[in-house]
Amino acid sequence: MAFKGIIEVDTQRCKGCSVCIANCPTKSIQLSKTVNSKGYHYAELTGDGCIGCSNCAVVCPDSVITVYRVKIQ
Amino acid sequence: MSISIEEIKKPENIIYRKPALLTDNVMHYCPGCSHGTVHKLVAEVIEDMGIQEQTIGVCPVGCSVFAYNYIDIDWQEAAHGRAPALATATKRLCPEKYVFTYQGDGDLASIGTAEIIHACGRGENIVVIFINNGIYGMTGGQMAPTTLIGMKTSTTPYGRDPKLNGFPLVIADMLAHLDGTAYITRQSVHTAPAARKAKAAIRKAFEYSQKGIGLSFVEIVSTCNSGWKMSPVDANKWMEENMFRKYPIGDIKDVLNTK
Amino acid sequence: MxxxxxxxxxxxxxxxxxxxxxxxxxxxxxxxxxxxxxxxxxxxxxxxxxxxxxxxxxxxxxxxxxxxxxxxxxxxxxxxxxxxxxxxxxxxxxxxxxxxxxxxxxxxxxxxxxxxxxxxxxxxxxxxxxxxxxxxxxxxxxxxxxxxxxxxxxxxxxxxxxxxxxxxxxxxxxxxxxxxxxxxxxxxxxxxxxxxLEAAPWATTGKPATRERNIITSLSLDADIQEKFNRKLKNKYDIIEETEVKFSEYLAGDAEYLFVAFGCSSRICEAVVDELRGEGIKAGLLRPITLYPFPTKEIARLGKQVKSMMSVELNLGQMVEDVRLAVAGSCPVHFYGRQGGNIFTPEEIVGEFKKANGLA
CATH class of the missing domain: 3.40.50.970 (Thiamin diphosphate (ThDP)-binding fold, Pyr/PP domains)
Structure with missing residues (x-):
């Protein structure tokens, strides 16, 4: 069974701490080049490797990540 | 098989989101602070158990003094170190309620040692969430009772020296010796598996508190990246390499010994 | 019964x-x-x-x-x-x-x-x-x-x-x-x-869906919010001072000399008043029953009636400051006290009263 996922980041509330990036098993998160209204580079999805495991969201101290997942096989 | 983002991003495909019990207030914590993650886990446990209306929280003095802004339950804000005394009376007067304190290491392990030890000694049927990051965060990074030997803080600028500053208190192990404690565990929230285990421990503590078997104590070994002067990711690594040696992760006591 | x-x-x-x-x-x-x-x-x-x-x-x-x-x-x-x-x-x-x-x-x-x-x-x-x-x-x-x-x-x-x-x-x-x-x-x-729930709707009784969460706290980091709260307290204290003052008087109506004493001291002073009245001296007693709010108005009124007052306390002179503030100089206010756990006798107070008022 395989999954495909995406994450949705509340970019205005993200503080760019990067704990999600360190916890992503598929290296699918990066910090944005632009900053939000508070001046933080925020987390964003990169590439199409996200498997919707939720690890990023579980460790996010500010609860800014929503995870979507679908079964693809 | 290819699938578009629009096809995935449908409400029925959501598998993780901010718990409804967390308010929309932006947390005042520094980026990467463990407090936010632990708040979320506590909110999830209360939400999962459906006990919002039966839960009363007591917050401390320290960084988490504003915990009441973030979890949507009734709260009491205690004087520094006194949260277990408030929780004691609250639980004894309202035994049907779930009562928990949320305290840092300055609050619980320094100024509040009398209150936590005697709440444990009396076997109060409350939950204590103890955030141990080895430093005073709110006041700007001073030494805590749990600061490691050699660790630099603003009041141990050359590193904690036992001759000058004494030794760290290993609070959870001390409390495990008291007959009034039912469940003592030490967890962390720096990785997803660790956070999931911490959540299970918090849930067990809440469940135990209604069994009349004594106090349940969940220590979360945490980071204070601004106090430690590290990036959040580096702080997590440093915690694994240094804090876990003095404060090892795992259950210390469980009178029901259930897994 | x-x-x-x-x-x-x-x-x-x-x-x-x-x-x-x-x-x-x-x-x-x-x-x-x-x-x-x-x-x-x-x-x-x-x-x-x-x-x-x-x-x-x-x-x-x-x-x-x-x-x-x-x-x-x-x-x-x-x-x-x-x-x-x-x-x-x-x-x-x-x-x-x-x-x-x-x-x-x-x-x-x-x-x-x-x-x-x-x-x-x-x-x-x-x-x-x-x-x-x-x-x-x-x-x-x-x-x-x-x-x-x-x-x-x-x-x-x-x-x-x-x-x-x-x-x-x-x-x-x-x-x-x-x-x-x-x-x-x-x-x-x-x-x-x-x-x-009726007497204390603000209490932490567990948050139902029907109300906002109740938070018991004394913390506000914002100076303006704290000041607003301080003024709210002041309004409350003003109402308390206006409505809750309680005191009792003993032969104060025609008194020329007034004792002010609270608690056990007031009971001893009743005997002092009796003794002085027996000697033909018009003494009276005011006992504050509420110490906060203090019976300031009544003491001020009596300050214009009597020749002098004496605050009698088991301390070095604490309430006497409030008596003097109330009287605001309209009559002399003397003090007599014992300390350390010693207790005055009525005779002792009578002697001190006469000395203070030149009646010895």
Whole structure:
């Protein structure tokens, strides 16, 4: 069974701490080049490797990540 | 098989989101602070158990003094170190309620040692969430009772020296010796598996508190990246390499010994 | 006919708490008030009314247990004596700041420091003027008999909930230890959960979906918000000063000389007034029953009537400052006091009165 996922980041509330990036098993998160209204580079999805495991969201101290997942096989 | 983002991003495909019990207030914590993650886990446990209306929280003095802004339950804000005394009376007067304190290491392990030890000694049927990051965060990074030997803080600028500053208190192990404690565990929230285990421990503590078997104590070994002067990711690594040696992760006591 | 029982003032506190529907008592042993908790433990009210009684690990902890209980809208109290009350002052300030109702009984003994275990009135400044930090007032009521000890618990809770403010029953070792007849009023049941919701809608009773969460706190980091709160407290104190002043007078109507005394001192001064009246000297007595709010207006009025006043206290002169502020120079205000646990006799006070007024 395989999954495909995406994450949705509340970019205005993200503080760019990067704990999600360190916890992503598929290296699918990066910090944005632009900053939000508070001046933080925020987390964003990169590439199409996200498997919707939720690890990023579980460790996010500010609860800014929503995870979507679908079964693809 | 290819699938578009629009096809995935449908409400029925959501598998993780901010718990409804967390308010929309932006947390005042520094980026990467463990407090936010632990708040979320506590909110999830209360939400999962459906006990919002039966839960009363007591917050401390320290960084988490504003915990009441973030979890949507009734709260009491205690004087520094006194949260277990408030929780004691609250639980004894309202035994049907779930009562928990949320305290840092300055609050619980320094100024509040009398209150936590005697709440444990009396076997109060409350939950204590103890955030141990080895430093005073709110006041700007001073030494805590749990600061490691050699660790630099603003009041141990050359590193904690036992001759000058004494030794760290290993609070959870001390409390495990008291007959009034039912469940003592030490967890962390720096990785997803660790956070999931911490959540299970918090849930067990809440469940135990209604069994009349004594106090349940969940220590979360945490980071204070601004106090430690590290990036959040580096702080997590440093915690694994240094804090876990003095404060090892795992259950210390469980009178029901259930897994 | 109401039941009358001979008991100590301290025992009257305990019996009154049980009979007036108090939900919880949290205390720590200290002379001369240990009989309060001893009586409660002997009576086992948890088996009858359901009242919680708990011996805490310190006075610091007992007042914070009171904070927790009061946060739940419960009628909770503690008692102690001077050094123990010093430890409670942090908690009392927090309760004033969080606007929590409670009753604290201070059975005063000699100080400063560990002092003596004999009676004293030396905590007047601490309790009436503050004690803890910040801009706040306790409501302070001063019993003068075992019956007052019994009655003031219920009255104290009435005031505490009416104003969401700590109430201190300021007693002393004489009243605590003295045995007198006490008339017991009919039992009052403890409040039901519904009655608590009505009396204390602000309390942490568990958040239902139908209301915002209740937060008990004394914290505000914003100067403007704190100032607004301070002014709200001031408005409350103004209403208390306007409506809750209570005092009693003894032969003050035609008095040319007025004694001002509270608690046990007021009872001794009654004998002094009788003695002086017997000698043809028109003496009278004003006993403040509320120390905060202080009977300032009445003392000011009497200041224009009498030739002089004398404040008689078991301390070095604390309430006398408030008497002088009230009189505002309209007559001389003398002071006589004993300290360290010593108690004046009526004859001693008569002598000091005559000396002070040139009547010897």
């Amino acid at each position: 109401a039941e009358k029982i001979l008991m100590k003032g301290n025992e009257a506190i305990a019996i009154s708490a049980i009979r007036n529907g108090v939900d919880g008592y949290f205390g720590y042993p200290i002379t001369p008030q240990s009989e309060v908790m001893e009586t409660l433990m002997k009576e086992k009210p948890w088996e009858t009314t359901g009242m919680v009684v708990l011996q805490a690990e310190s006075e610091t902890s007992s007042i914070n247990m009171v904070y927790g209980g009061a946060s739940c809208g419960k009628k909770v109290m503690t008692s102690s004596s001077s050094p123990g009350v010093s430890l409670m002052c942090e908690g009392i300030s927090y309760m004033a700041g969080a606007e929590l109702p409670c009753v604290v009984v201070d059975v005063m003994r000699g100080g400063p420091g560990l002092g003596t275990i004999q009676p004293s009135q030396s905590d007047y400044n601490q309790i009436v003027k503050g004690g803890g930090h910040g801009d706040y007032h306790n409501i302070v009521i001063a019993p003068a008999s075992a019956q007052d000890m019994y009655d003031f618990i219920d009255w104290g809770f009435e005031l505490a909930f009416k104003y969401r403010n700590p109430v201190v029953v300021l007693a002393d070792g004489i009243i605590g230890q003295m045995m007198e007849k006490v008339e017991l009023h009919p039992m009052k049941p403890r409040r039901t959960a519904e009655e608590i």
